Amino acid sequence: MLPCLNKQLLGLDCPGCGMQRSVDLLIHGEFLAAFQMYPAIYPILVLLVFLITSTFLKFKHSQQIKMVLMFITAGTIIVSYILKMHNLFN
Template identity: 40%
Template sequence: MVQADRFFIPCPIKYLTGIDCPGCGFQRSVLALLKGNLQDSFLLYPPTIPLILTFSIALPVHYYYKGNSDKLIKILYLFTGTIILINYGYKLFNGHLH
């Protein structure tokens, strides 16, 4: 077990059902990204980079442009949400549940 694994928050959905939730793998993916391992990060949870980019763009834009950024933020959330759903569907239908 990697030292950082002890600090990960366990998934309550996986704990109760034994099935990965749509966000399972995110923490390990971020850790791999912080270590500079882009390939491992992507393999662990493909939506990590779009999620980080979405929040990195949406939060400052919302803060600085107030209500004038609603359309951009909705598009970013829709794009990222779609990637999350596609990834989750792929995991469910291809038996990649851990």
């Protein structure tokens, strides 16, 4: 796994810390462990599948769907990072 530069330099996790391990867990079929490692893994996958699919197929409200999926993904990343930092300092 690639080391996190933010964690090496500052000693704090970044909002993406755990994503590589989560993908590895997904590949090995450990779906719950992948979610526990990095909760945003599933919204990211849904967004990626939609983006890839929408390049080949045209959807009626593609822009709106993409924006909603992006906000859900970003929100999940932000909330899970805040909760992780809150648990770290308590």
